[in-house]
Amino acid sequence: MSEEKKSVQNSSCLSGSGVTKIFGMGKEKTVAVDHVDFQFREGEIVSIVGESGSGKTTLSKMLLGLISVTEGEICFQGKPRDIKGYRKKKEYWKGIQAIFQDPFSSFNVFYKIDQVLLDCIKMRGGARLPYEKKVEMMTEACRFVNLKFEELTNKYPFELSGGQMQRLMIARIFLLKPAILLADEPTSMIDACSRATILDMLLKLRDETNMTIIFITHDIGLAFYISDSIYIMEHGKFVESGTAEAVILNPKAAYTKRLINDVPKIHEEWDLSTV
Ligand SMILES: Nc1ncnc2c1ncn2[C@@H]1O[C@H](COP(=O)(O)OP(=O)(O)OP(=O)(O)O)[C@@H](O)[C@H]1O
Numbered sequence: 112m113s114e115e116k117k118s119v120q121n122s123s124c125l126s127g128s129g130v131t132k133i134f135g136m137g138k139e140k141t142v143a144v145d146h147v148d149f150q151f152r153e154g155e156i157v158s159i160v161g162e163s164g165s166g167k168t169t170l171s172k173m174l175l176g177l178i179s180v181t182e183g184e185i186c187f188q189g190k191p192r193d194i195k196g197y198r199k200k201k202e203y204w205k206g207i208q209a210i211f212q213d214p215f216s217s218f219n220v221f222y223k224i225d226q227v228l229l230d231c232i233k234m235r236g237g238a239r240l241p242y243e244k245k246v247e248m249m250t251e252a253c254r255f256v257n258l259k260f261e262e263l264t265n266k267y268p269f270e271l272s273g274g275q276m277q278r279l280m281i282a283r284i285f286l287l288k289p290a291i292l293l294a295d296e297p298t299s300m301i302d303a304c305s306r307a308t309i310l311d312m313l314l315k316l317r318d319e320t321n322m323t324i325i326f327i328t329h330d331i332g333l334a335f336y337i338s339d340s341i342y343i344m345e346h347g348k349f350v351e352s353g354t355a356e357a358v359i360l361n362p363k364a365a366y367t368k369r370l371i372n373d374v375p376k377i378h379e380e381w382d383l384s385t386v
Contacts, residue, residue: 122189124290124323125174125207126150129183132169132347143169145347146183151340153290154321156313158334158355160370161344167327170344171295174325175209176200188290205234208289212296214276218268224279225264228252231286252282256312274305281312288320295327310337331370335359343367 132144144166151157161167172178173185176194185192187206194200211217218227228249232238237245246260253260256278268276277297284292294313298306314337317324328334334341335355342352343364351364362368 122153123150123186124153124155125185125187125325127183127185130170130173130180130185131182132166132173132178133181142347144173147342147344147347147349149342149349149352151291151323151325153323154317155339156317156324156326156337157340157342158326158328158338159342159344160328160331160334162329162370165344166347167329167344168295169347171209171293171325171327174293175207176203204289205287206289207291207293208284208287209293209295210277210280210284210297212299214273214280214297215268217280220267220269222268223264224266224268224271225249227268227279227283228286231283234287248286252285253279255285255315256282257308258282272305273301274308277301277305277309278312281309281316284322285316285320289322291323291325292316293325293327296329297326298333299328299330306333313337331359331367332374343370 127147127149129146129148130144131142131146134141134143147170159167159170169178173180176192187203192203194203229245231252232240232245232248237248240248250260253263258275258278263271263279268279271279280297292313297313298309301309310333313324313326316322324337326334326337331341338355340353341355341358342349343358343366344350345364345366351358351362351367358367359371362371
């Protein structure tokens with residue numbers, strides 16, 4: 112995998128210094144994200160890996176501008192991010208989009224698939240394009256994720272499988288072409304075969320559009336497969352970061368070593384006595 116990975120020398124797309132999120136006050140206080148520094152470059156696939164409760168989702172929400180930052184600064188495309196007010200937020204969301212664990216939760220169940228894709232074309236300023244052109248764009252986006260638009264037209268999301276639905280989410284991103292895609296556990300609810308397909312589609316998306324992809328996962332194996340860089344998160348802090356090879360093949364932090372050791376190895380006898 113390593114030789115296929117792109118050499119990342121591009122400019123900074125999203126960076127942060129001392130980024131912190133504290134929920135509650137006094138005795139009820141939770142420091143969910145604790146003074147993290149990061150730099151994600153254009154065209155890079157970067158994974159944030161940690162166990163449940165380590166702060167990944169909270170950091171994702173701050174990156175997406177869905178919750179405020181308690182302390183620290185986030186820079187977008189080299190400038191301090193200013194998302195005060197709905198208009199500025201809406202502008203920022205043209206540059207950063209997300210796909211989540213449960214693709215069905217992101218959709219209005221009464222919305223046909225055509226409408227989901229047409230909305231993306233509209234968001235990109237294509238509302239007045241002739242319908243034939245829109246069909247061409249939707250067909251291309253579906254083809255990108257190995258779906259057939261003519262088979263999806265007039266269908267509702269619940270008529271698709273989880274894997275097909277997640278592919279449709281990627282087709283949406285293909286149409287929207289944000290600078291950054293935040294993928295929060297996008298493969299955790301689908302079978303192993305569809306999982307590999309989704310990961311390969313994310314790699315293709317980066318290769319063809321130079322999108323920065325932030326991949327959030329608890330699975331260090333998936334992170335190694337897909338990433339150029341990895342940040343390991345424990346109790347709200349980054350305990351280790353670096354290239355995927357350096358972090359996985361030569362881990363320094365005890366926590367990283369434990370995550371690697373916890374990956375089940377199929378050729379070894381499993382010890383279930385401690386379960
Ligand atoms: N809205 C909130 N109010 C109070 N505490 C919160 C809130 N959201 C998250 N937390 C706390 O912040 C910490 C980090 O949670 P977070 O959901 O970011 O972790 P995570 O790594 O994404 O976990 P998971 O993989 O289970 O989603 C946890 O202790 C959690 O209980």
